[in-house]
Amino acid sequence: MMSNIIDGKQVSLEIRDSLTEEVKKLQKQDIQPGLAVVIVGSDPASQTYVRAKAKACNNIGIYSEVYELPEEITEQQLLEKIDELNSDMRIHGILVQLPLPKDINEQAVIERISADKDVDGFHILNAGKLLVGQDSYLPCTPAGCIELIKRTGETLEGKHVVVIGRSNIVGKPVALLSLYENATVTICHSRTQNLAEIVKQGDIVIAAVGRPKMITADMVKDGAIVIDVGINRVDGKLVGDVDFEQVKDKASFITPVPGGVGPMTITMLLQNTIVACKKSV
Numbered sequence: 001m002m003s004n005i006i007d008g009k010q011v012s013l014e015i016r017d018s019l020t021e022e023v024k025k026l027q028k029q030d031i032q033p034g035l036a037v038v039i040v041g042s043d044p045a046s047q048t049y050v051r052a053k054a055k056a057c058n059n060i061g062i063y064s065e066v067y068e069l070p071e072e073i074t075e076q077q078l079l080e081k082i083d084e085l086n087s088d089m090r091i092h093g094i095l096v097q098l099p100l101p102k103d104i105n106e107q108a109v110i111e112r113i114s115a116d117k118d119v120d121g122f123h124i125l126n127a128g129k130l131l132v133g134q135d136s137y138l139p140c141t142p143a144g145c146i147e148l149i150k151r152t153g154e155t156l157e158g159k160h161v162v163v164i165g166r167s168n169i170v171g172k173p174v175a176l177l178s179l180y181e182n183a184t185v186t187i188c189h190s191r192t193q194n195l196a197e198i199v200k201q202g203d204i205v206i207a208a209v210g211r212p213k214m215i216t217a218d219m220v221k222d223g224a225i226v227i228d229v230g231i232n233r234v235d236g237k238l239v240g241d242v243d244f245e246q247v248k249d250k251a252s253f254i255t256p257v258p259g260g261v262g263p264m265t266i267t268m269l270l271q272n273t274i275v276a277c278k279k280s281v
């Protein structure tokens with residue numbers, strides 16, 4: 001039997017191959033896409049992600065700069081760094097790694113990034129464009145989820161997509177993207193009553209809550225597609241929001257953690273950076 005496990009790493013490699021070709025074409029025209037990644041403080045997990053992003057850039061030929069700023073930096077200093085990157089012609093995409101230290105206003109920092117360089121798709125202008133259906137930078141994790149669903153060969157059209165989680169960076173945008181694919185969408189959250197019953201109606205379940213293994217087999221419809229956005233560290237191991245071992249025998253397709261949505265998030269970031277570069281010329 002063919003595996004029902006969606007290999008996010010493999011899908012990512014396939015997409016990155018074609019992105020590499022695109023970068024080569026641009027380089028032949030003397031155009032070099034560039035990404036700046038800014039990280040504040042020295043949280044080890046954040047540092048790992050930032051390094052993974054820089055490495056992915058280098059692998060496909062995108063120029064990258066990483067700015068590791070001290071925990072004690074003021075909001076003003078961070079805003080000045082962003083101003084500098086906004087006017088840097090070599091830089092087409094700017095990513096400020098979240099979360100930021102408590103004393104820094106995250107939204108103010110995101111809003112300072114030029115919307116044209118907002119390859120995370122977190123700027124209010126891009127969020128607003130997404131809401132009304134205008135062309136915008138799509139947030140990377142939601143875009144990666146939709147891409148993974150499409151690559152199963154299944155369509156979202158007419159399907160009931162149940163999203164668990166309502167964050168601005170995953171839950172809300174992935175619900176909107178599903179809607180634009182003509183899915184029927186339900187958003188569940190911490191106050192949802194009868195969560196298990198609602199999730200069980202999902203032809204497609206997208207879990208983005210941040211609670212290890214909270215989606216169990218009894219909550220999932222036979223043959224559902226299950227996309228696990230969770231990245232929870234439990235005893236030093238990465239665990240999703242879905243109880244993978246239980247649910248994999250019920251799902252028609254399921255993403256593992258690690259090796260599912262995570263690599264796709266980075267791939268979509270690379271794609272957005274190339275788009276940003278092309279728009280700038």
Ligand SMILES: Nc1nc(=O)c2c([nH]1)NC[C@@H]1CN(c3ccc(C(=O)N[C@@H](CCC(=O)O)C(=O)O)cc3)C=[N+]21
Nearest residue numbers: 049095096097098099120258259260261262263265266
């Ligand atoms: N401005 C901003 N943009 C982000 O996109 C952003 C952010 N801040 N803050 C943190 C989260 C987290 N995130 C991940 C990206 C890739 C993996 C990934 O590739 N994970 C691997 C495993 C990596 C490991 O082993 O730790 C996988 O799932 O297979 C995970 C998490 C992006 N984030």
